[in-house]
Amino acid sequence: MAARCNSRWSLSGMTALVTGGTRGIGHATVEELAEMGATVHTCSRNEEELNQRLQEWKSKGFKVSGSVCDASSREQRVQLMEKVSSIFDGKLNILINNVGTNIRKPTVDYTAEEYSGIMSTNLESSYHLSQLAHPLLKASGNSSIVFISSVAGLVHLFSGSIYGATKGAINQLTKNLACEWAKDNIRVNCVAPWYIKTSLVKTLLENKEFLDRVVSRTPLKRPGEPEEVSSLVAFLCLPAASYITGQIICVDGGMTITLSLKSAIQLHESLTMSLVKVKSKSHQAECGSHPNTHACHGVSREVCTTSWSFLIGPRTTLLIFPTTWYSPIKRKDQANGPDRPLAFNVSTSHQLLRLHVGYMSLS
Ligand SMILES: NC(=O)c1ccc[n+]([C@@H]2O[C@H](COP(=O)([O-])OP(=O)(O)OC[C@H]3O[C@@H](n4cnc5c(N)ncnc54)[C@H](OP(=O)(O)O)[C@@H]3O)[C@@H](O)[C@H]2O)c1
DSSP states (O other): OHHHHHHHTOOOOOOEEESOOSSSHHHHHHHHHHTTTTEEEESSSOHHHHHHHHHHHHHHOEEEEEOOOOOOOOOHHHHHHHHHHTTTTTSSEEEEEEEOOOOOGGGGOOOHHHHHHIIIIIHHHHHHHHHHHHHHHHHHHSSSEEEOOOEEEEEEOOOOOHHHHHHHHHHHHHHHHHHGGGGEEEEEEEEESSSSTTTTHHHHHHHHHHOOOOOOTTTTOOOOOOOHHHHHHHHHHHHTTTTTOEEEEEEEETHHHHHHHHHHHHHHHHHHHHHHSSSHHHHHHHHHTOHHHOOOOOOOHHHHHSEEEEEETTTEEEEEEGGGGGGGGOOOOOOSSEEEEEEEEEEOOEEEEEEEEEEEEEE
């Protein structure tokens, strides 16, 4: 029993490449994987810092080597993978695509160079390194890729549209590769953090106003630590995670589970007064033709034709209708008087949240 446990929860004998391992999430991941028994190769651009880290890891007894490599350069990525192939005998069990960068600006202010820089560092490097690693991962017979994406690839944040686009693309790439490479016994997953205390966001989090905004959107009321991300990354690489593939898992203190509801409340505040004045007629056609309204949420056509639905996010529909016409959420003490209670249903692909918001006249 103990031996089975040990092998399921150990990376002993495995080889790993972690990009960007000298600081932040990459650094924590190198240590996590090495502590669990993996032999790790990492890379970064700053040679001095890389050598310092390699010394530290050596003194901790970790088996870690490193290369200077700018992951945004196609040529250097090829050289990196050649090195990895030579030190690990053409086989690799784990690829962690961690390198990423950001420039925060309004969309109209980005230059072409900034666009290319963020795209090549975040998306192209992950894509190309996965391509280059494929024969090595396949040769190992049992392997795993983990992308470090971001919650910015799932929901809108104040972190810039290019960054969000690269992370959204990585999320989708995770699903494509998980299906395409499952036959090669390569699992592909993605970890999407919210604010984590690293050098990438140090200046931002030192700004009290910014930190307050982050904390106010986080149920756990704090930013995360790099080790709170690396623990999940390592888990996804373990034999214990052998049936998990194609998943995007948030490490976000609960931030993403609150966002839809919050958006809906804000939307409600701005829309409610004008909505009640609108006659339902113009909405009947729109609502009746809305595919999700009937299929996903079990709302009857009768209710639907007397309600309003708005797509307020990629996976979120806000349904507004009088509860007196929708018996499952009608409260016993509510009479069919002129003041009818309204229910705001916030539906996502995962769940249906109901928010009873009070009374409003529809007459
Ligand atoms: N921190 C957050 O709040 C947060 C939130 C969501 C997602 N993420 C994602 O998590 C990943 C890691 O971020 P982090 O916060 O740990 O960043 P970080 O503290 O800035 O560390 C980045 C690491 O990657 C290396 N690196 C950066 N650009 C590189 C390049 N072009 N080629 C090779 N190495 C490079 C850096 O070393 P050199 O500079 O010496 O190259 C460093 O080791 C990124 O993909 C980021 O988008 C972070």
